[in-house]
Amino acid sequence: MGEILVDCDILVVGGGIAGLSLASALAGRTGVLVAEAEPTLGFHTSSRSARQLIPSYGPAVVQDLTVRTLALIRALEVHLPDPVLKARSFLLVGSEETVRDRASGHMHPIPPAQMMALAPELKPECFPAAGLDTTSVGCDTDVLMEYHRRRILDRGGRILTGSPVRSARFEPGADDAGRWITEAGEEIIASRVVVNAAGAWADQLAALYSARPRGLQPYRRTAAVVDVEHPLSENAPMVADADETFYYRAEGRQVLISPSESVPSEPMDARPRSGDVEALVELVNSVTTLGITGVVRSWTGLRTQTADGLPVVGYDDVVPGFFWLAGQGGYGFQTSSGIAELAAAMLLDGTPDSSAAEALSPARTGL
Template sequence: MSGQYDIAIVGAGMAGASLAAVLGNRVRVLLLEAEDRPGYHATGRSAAFWTESYGGPGVQPLTTASGVFLEENGFLSPRGALTIARAGQEAELELFAASFAALGVRVEMLGRAGLEAKIPGLRPGWTLGAFEPDCRDIDVAGLHQHYLATAKRAGTELRCSARLAGAAEHAGGWHLRLDDGREAAATILVNAAGAWADPVAEMAGVRPLGIAPFRRTIAQLRVAPAVPDDLPLVLDLAERFYFKPDAGRLWLSPHDETPSPPCDAAPEEIDVATAIARLEEVTDWAVERVEHRWAGLRSFAPDRLPVYGFDPAVPRYFWFAGQGGFGIQTAPAAADLAARLLCGDPPGAVDPTPYAPDRFS
């Protein structure tokens, strides 16, 4: 694996794979993955939806700009998203809906009758909803494989089981050492390491930005009556749960954010139990079985916006991290934005300024 590369990307999940694909054959790219296969961590554990309000107004431009690519290339399928509120939260929900409608997101306000039509068995107390008809399910595995295949055709060199063990900057760029003793050289080093973003920065002698991983839990349930196929993604305005159907089953999350070290995250029984208890506050469905459970790590910068751009103190070090739980739905626009910065191209559909790492200087 010795040789000189223009760009070395640490991490071959959705972030690293999408960036390698968009860079194409313009530069020589080395894509390093610590695990034995790409996408083992956050990418492979996504709840798999695209909705423009998820992540907040600061993330919405990336999500909206990604929608065209995802739709045109067949990675989206109809779903709809419904954010629901209890009595007393009407003003808060109306503000939520108005803030996104002002950004061009389609939002329809629903009363109790509208909620009952979309969520059978809805318990009393839930009085108002904000429905986003444009929400879609994402074929996460298909999108990730598309990016990996595109990058490979363009000449990207992917190396799995290639954990970065050291990175030293020198006059010509970076000298990289892997934990199996192999070495490589690159002019620019890109940190797309997800939950490991800050440790990778420290390894390279770059000041970490405070990108912190948090555990998120999802359980797959069999419920009675059976989950309707046209059930929308249902989210709580207070961010205590969300759920959606999948092949006749229900995917349910307690919307947990538990601080965690970077690791192979595993679900905790208490989090699954909490999710089920919260579901029982919403519907009268009976949970017959927990068929599967998993957890992944969502990594946030201190202001909860992603970090895309060259480090202000180390000019050949590029941040592509802090995507939180919205890295899948924003991948096309984020990769385009980052590739333009790396190649010195003019900005595209999304202004890179809000995501620049120098905001933490």
């Protein structure tokens, strides 16, 4: 490694929604630097989501973090010319049993007549039961990420793109202190803490810092925007099948659809597989009257999860100054500000006494 060019308190590796939200929460409170491998921010999973925040989706701790994230985004929206959030409820359809299994404080069962009033394109014989989450909203993820980017820079933080982290070494200091020396692209960065917000590459990044992998597995998920004969109304809910075989929502006069697949993958720039979108179009056309006429564009992203399905947030229990911010799975946007708030408190004020911190700890049993 060459000469040290950059010094900071906290180096965040990964410029997706996770890394940007945390750096934005830290900026102005400590010296923060984001290193992103790709030439643009949000290149991987964070530019490939369905852009919906669903408080009834996920385990209890995820639901709590989603509610907190919604409150934090509503508070930041007042500083922006355009809103980040858009009212769009979430309608879950399926058998009585599968819908009942997903009922929670935010999701309540509704009668079939109400389901048809909300989503008249559904073929009622296909879906005997439905549940509705009226607290769910759409999210302009581009505006949200730009807000965080701007806030980091305005408060003296730095962002390096095209700077893949390739190697690192720990330099011990006096009194248990020490610092990480990280090679990121052309830069050599010295930092007290390194945050692992590397998404699908989180376990690989951990290996560079000699941290034990946490079994973070990327899973493929595809989506497409399609033309339809019968567009959805502007305030139509997002509709998802409780067996996770499809979901769809309005995208202007077009419709965004997904097969909701979870297929294991290596970390990579994932692309749709031949036949996947065609099979989905056939399925959606068979259970709705949308009448899909063509595919405008399609993409695939990787949702990275641990074995217990919860994110990993907190200091590594063995490696000094190495902090995990990974495994957000399908909840990365809906938990982003809540997790950033929690992580910033851990990094700046010590470990907060919270049940969320315990539930997400990298030292929890089973990881």
